[in-house]
Amino acid sequence: MKKILLLGAGRSASSLIKYLFDNATSESWYITIGDINVAHLQPLVEPVAFAQTITFDVHNDVQRAEEVSKADLVISLLPAIFHIEVAKECLKQERNLITASYVSSAFLALHEEAQQKNLSIIMESGLDPGIDHMSAMRVIRSIKEAGGKLTSFKSYTGGLVAPESDNNPWRYKFTWNPRNVVLAGQGTAKYIKQGQYKYIPYHKLFKRTDELFVEGYGHFDGYANRDSLSYREPYGLLDIPTMLRGTLRRQGYCEAWDVFVQLGLTDDSYTLDGSDQMTYRTFVESFLPPATSPGQPMAERISLYLGVPADGEVMEKLAWLGLFEDTPVELAAATPAQVLEKILKEKWTLAPGDKDMIVMQHLFAYELNGEQREVTSTLVAMGDDEVQTAMAKTVGLPVGILAKLMLQGKITHRGVVIPIYPELYEPVLEELEEHGIKFVEQERVVAEV
Secondary structure, three states: OEEEEEEOOOHHHHHHHHHHHHHHHHHOEEEEEEEOOOHHHHHHHOOOOOEEEEEOOOOOHHHHHHHHHHOOEEEEOOOHHHHHHHHHHHHHHOOEEEEOOOOOHHHHOOHHHHHHOOOEEEOOOEOOOEHHHHHHHHHHHHHHHOOOEEEEEEEEEEEEEOHHHOOOOOOOOEOOOHHHHHHOOOOEEEEEEOOEEEEEEHHHHOOOOEEEEEOOOEEEEEEEOOEOOOOOOOOOOOOOOEEEEEEEEEOOHHHHHHHHHHHOOOOOOOOOOOHHHOEHHHHHHOOOOOOOOOOOOHHHHHHHHHOOOOOOHHHHHHHHOOOOOOOEOOOOOOOHHHHHHHHHHHHHEOOOOOOEEEEEEEEEEEEEOOEEEEEEEEEEEEOOOOOOOHHHHHHHHHHHHHHHHHHOOOOOOOEEEOOOOHHHHHHHHHHHHHOOOOEEEEEEEEEEO
């Protein structure tokens, strides 16, 4: 019997846990799920003989070493900052590891040791990063094998709300870590366009968006991710003139979110004095210039300060959040970003029965046989409810499939690895299609070269 240690049982783990349970008997697995709080998993675990839960503290050196040593494979869905502790323990205990998070410089430093110990640390194996790599590499490989030369690659992903649950002015609800949504895009975005490096500072990011269209679902806005350039080498696209990776939102979201950026409400670098005494209105007030006249409405002041129409859709979105009301903040020593997160969670949390939606679109341009061609590859995946979300499926299922491949001895790449190799992405994409996670590709000839 092979033993799996899954660390992390948050919102993105539900589909992974279901997948592991569905395959446990046929694959002869025993699954231990560890997290700081596992009480919500008891109804799932009690009826089965192949799983258990443990209260797990990643900072407890003794417990971490003991639990990792028992496992044949470790999967970490803990917050990203804790993965490195788990990875170092896996190297000590000579155990393979799978995570969905980005490769960092700290992980790259483990690459050589993992190779020497014949271990695999598979990362970026969820949705984005993860399915985006796999699906893009499948098309890139196909184009190259046909003799095509890629001239442009753009890729966008959005965790959104399904049409039947799209019932607020923002057309958005949280389907992953709210804090990450609030802090998204901070820093400078960099990409390449027609051979020229481009940079977008944070305060301009949500003003410089691209419009995309998805058949049957309408128009979306895409804004650039922080670093679109680091994947040129892994993708084999070092000489590509245009490459951009970005995030999708419904039209109108970015324009309204930019108000938060311009006011400074997404800043997480300092704490507010007296935040526990603030209301939502006085919180916003603290970032505005003094009123020009007594009793001047806040909407009018924001309009004058930022050039946003006082009676337009942006102001409607802000008012719907309750930003102009005297609702108590009730957070002590909070950063602006933490206060904003609290406000948003009250309005953007998935309600019982709500469904989410994942939209991913790759846009390829290439030259072949004297023609300029374009390929659009699009994924739309729907959640079942507020627990078995599309986000949980698209993060958890590829991790689970890779875990199965690992325990079956079908993964031979060693070191710190991302799923850009056919050995990894072909079986994952094939099995994802069985779960309804499938890309639709359209190709057209644009012009003669």
